[in-house]
Amino acid sequence: MPVNIGMARLSDHLLLFTVVIYSLAMLAYAGEIAYGRRRGKATAQQEPELALAGVAAARGRQRESAGSAGPGQVATGAGGSPVTDTDTPPDAVPAGPWIRAALALTTIGLAAHVLGIVTRGLAAHRIPWGNMYEFVTAITCGAVIVFLVLAVRYRAYFLGLFVMVPVVLGLGLCATVLYTAAGPLMPALHSYWIAIHVTAAIISSGIFIVAATTTVMYLFAERNAARVAVGSHAGGVMQRLPKPEVLDRLSYRTVVFGFPIWTFAIIAGAIWADQAWGRYWGWDPKETWAFITWVAYACFLHARATAGWRGRKAAVIQLLAFGCLMFNLIGVNLWITGLHSYAGIS
Amino acid sequence: MTGARATGVADQAGQDAGQYLPKDGAQEETAGQPAKPFGIMGWLRWCWRQLTSMRTALVLLFLLAVASVPGSMLPQNGTDPTKVQQYISQHPLLGPLLNRLSLFDVFAAPWFAAIYLLLFASLAGCVLPRAFRLAVSARAKPPAAPRHPARLPFGSAYRTTQQPAEALAVATRLLSGEGFRLRTGDGWVAAEKGYLRETGNLLFHIALLALLAAVGLGALFGYKADILLTEGDGFANTVADYDQYHPGRAVAPGDLQPFTIWLDKFSASYIASGPLRGEPSSFAASLRYQQQPGTPIRRYDLQVNHPLNIDGAKVYLLGHGYAPQFRITDGKGRLALQQAVPFLPADNTDFTSEGVIKVPDAQPDQLGFVGVFLPTEVASDGQLSSAFPAPLNPAVSLVSYAGNLGLNSGAPQSVYQLQTSGMRELPIEPRPLFPGQSMKLPNGVGTVTFTGYRQWISLQVTYDPGRVPALISAILAVFGLLLSFLVRRRRLFVRVHPATAGQDGADTAGNGTEVEFGGLARSDVAGGFEEEFVALTAAIRAAHQVTQGAAAGQAPLDESASASLGSTAGQGSVSSQGGTASAGGTASTDSTTATGATASTDSTTGAAASTGAAESTGAAANTDRK
């Protein structure tokens, strides 16, 4: 069936519109950080103490002194911090006008994004992830969805700016360097496994992007907290970041969620490779880097789960793992040739 | 590792909580200890312990990942030997060095094998003893409760009006109902849960071993073979018929499945217009095959992603190309060659293909040709080129040689290369020949006719008995990994003492019980034990019919307990609701309720304070009902 040119054009326009709207959303998130409401001074001062209460359950003991200091303080501690850690907002500040504007823009952008992907699929009469342009478009969409879920569930609005930066960059690359016209799939991709393998890769990559941005924020917040602990003046903007422990844990949970999906993507890829290439594993560059990425994330999880590493060391491992993921996506697609070359870029 | 972490927790707990912490099978208990080697045996044992420690296994896994990096960056002999040669000749210094280090054969290199064999040994040595230990601990009971459970990292203490025996029975029933494994003693119960964590961990390791074994199975008993098949031809699954054949170490030629395959027709379609013009859109090869001599012949439409499975051997469509057909007569006018000669695609977008025709039977001179096949010939200022991959206007162009092909010299020759050392190029202007056209060679050495073309496909036949075991192992490994990440091992302890009179004036001796409740979890990184502990506390308190009467200012039984619960009181509303509900239930007898309300000294100050509003409402409801 020939490509539906009108649909293809509609898809291109929708995705351009998406980039514009996301950029505006990014500005609004930045506006929140620059001009939004501050957390109350009093709360801010109590923070190191409260944070401790929330973090490691095992450290509850350290708060003995806090407990006996007076009912008032205990009450605040109890009400404020554990909540943060579990299911409710890491950021106690209610959504201000900047955030509301940013969220509205993000939602509009996401709607256009999803429509852009759907129309692309309609234009080419197939699932729209057959080349790198479509793949990156879908991954960024996944990242925005994961962000919105976290924003709704954990009120993690603060992530907005940090997630929008890579998303806008990725879509920008799509519109320029990676752009590939809509067309049918190459025969190698004629298989229902594309819906399984690539979808899993897209979802897990989207999740890992959000986890990595959370970790970058964590590193900022942690440095700020260290400064505050030493008594030096904390940067005004830094003040608005959530507590490092909260970010650390949010990021860890996000990886825990994404890792099994990534593993599934690799196994599905292996099954497909057995169908398409006659072997389930052959150390093709993409396979090799998928394996390296898997090991790196497994090391991160293991370091936290059994070795009890947390904080900066674990964060660095996670960012390394994310680097491998990105290298597989960008480096392997563009600079290394292998069987798995569907980027469609020449 | 175990030691370090346990101590850390104990420090924070201000008590020897470490000894109550569930042991984690994921952590070696031996490697952390300094070894005292006695002679050679001691050293060997020490080495074995080091090798089989979890940390070593992890390091090896990590090394395996790092070691595979060069395999993805440098050209590899296994996939593209010509690129390797190119690389070596372009880097005269570095190339040979890398070659010596097997860096062009990373995945077959001895050092790569060393890493995974060590990993295999490490896993085996780690898993077997642990499986044994797990089997033993499968029936093991949790340790006896500490003297003061409330001083564990999570703790709570309160009073109930129930008698000690009853209070204990209530708690035991509740914990048992929650699926905890129990051990009871005089005035205490110890409960443990989350054994699946170790099981999952073990499953993961065993599955990893099985995965490596499955890969080994394939390498021993599997084979891989390639063949190029032209339309109208067939081949049998025998070593002799294949162009390339790579048997596993334990495969004998007689083990090959006795099937035969014929290629009737191959068809490819390409995108005809638009920006993706020339990209292929589908390939299909219509085959006939016979499972073994004497069985019926079946048809199969072979496509990429749809291999043909015959007796466990899979046949894949790997590539395709054109085989122009020639009819060549020699200098004596005799027919010297009439066949389709496969040409290899030199350009995958327009399918310009190159090939060599050797005519050893030609006399008096042998003939040889180097040719180009253009599926859609277009003339552009003297340059021959193809505009489209489909055969819309097929043409060949030949450079002709006469002389000695050198086939009898004994040295093996590629069918795709012409050895021109014993030949002379014939002085004839190359021009494109279209189907049916002939070219007379100078000096009467012969005539070439391009009669048409056929298509060929390249097939790969693989047999790998390890593929299904590998898949099952991979799935089990993931499943085990999930269990070990998501399940947490935790222990809870309840201790009851008869409440002593005097600590609380209104109480009479023997009329109440002090309950201490504590718990701890190992590797609760994803969080969640807090919530579980709070919910369980609430449930047990409710079962103990404790009402929330204690005001924030009241002296707690155990201050530290209040502090530790303070950190968990985010769920305070849950626990207080439980308390309120039960208070409602016990409100029938005035005196009991009243006593209960004042007597149950609630130490969980944080919770009480934070949910003060809810508490007072509960109390009010109580009063109302009275």
Ligand code: HEM
């Ligand atoms: C063991 C085998 C395989 C592994 C480990 C594997 C791994 C991956 C990974 C990690 C991605 C994420 C994309 C990225 O980061 O660039 C991906 C994407 C993809 N895979 Fe696979 N894969 C395997 C087999 C296959 C097979 C057999 C096919 C098709 C014949 C295939 C087609 C694709 C496509 C179309 C994408 C997305 C598009 C793109 O990369 O541009 N994969 N694969």
